[in-house]
Amino acid sequence: xxxxxxxxxxxxxxxxxxxxxxxxxxxxxxxxxxxxxxxxxxxxxxxxxxxxxxxxxxxxxxxxxxxxxxxxxxxxxxxxxxxxxxxxxxxxxxxxxxxxxxxxxxxxxxxxxxxxxxxxxxxxxx
Numbered sequence: 001x002x003x004x005x006x007x008x009x010x011x012x013x014x015x016x017x018x019x020x021x022x023x024x025x026x027x028x029x030x031x032x033x034x035x036x037x038x039x040x041x042x043x044x045x046x047x048x049x050x051x052x053x054x055x056x057x058x059x060x061x062x063x064x065x066x067x068x069x070x071x072x073x074x075x076x077x078x079x080x081x082x083x084x085x086x087x088x089x090x091x092x093x094x095x096x097x098x099x100x101x102x103x104x105x106x107x108x109x110x111x112x113x114x115x116x117x118x119x120x121x122x123x124x125x126x
Contacts (some may be wrong), residue, residue: 056112058073064105071098 071094078091 011081053116060105060109060112067098067101067105070094070101074098100122 074091075092075099076091077094081088081091082110
């Protein structure tokens with residue numbers, strides 16, 4: 001337990017040592033009042049089709065992050081299983097399900113791009 005605590009504090013110190021500074025005074029003192037410039041600048045150009053496309057892309061990105069989280073979680077269970085067969089099987093199952101989820105997410109992104117290009121009349125790569 002003490003070893004894990006030492007490793008945790010070492011990683012915490014390294015994290016703060018290489019952290020970049022955040023300057024918010026420009027935002028507070030009448031600077032750029034948009035904390036995320038360009039986030040909603042071209043949000044589908046106001047059309048229903050464009051807004052729907054942006055929402056679907058956002059959902060795909062969030063689901064990809066969730067799938068990667070489960071991939072890491074399954075790897076953690078698998079690596080820390082030791083002699084525990086139940087935890088080993090649980091880690092393998094989480095990893096395989098996360099990979100299947102990533103494949104589904106990638107294929108749905110491909111379908112979204114193909115359908116969007118077909119609707120817009122674009123030919124070629126996205």
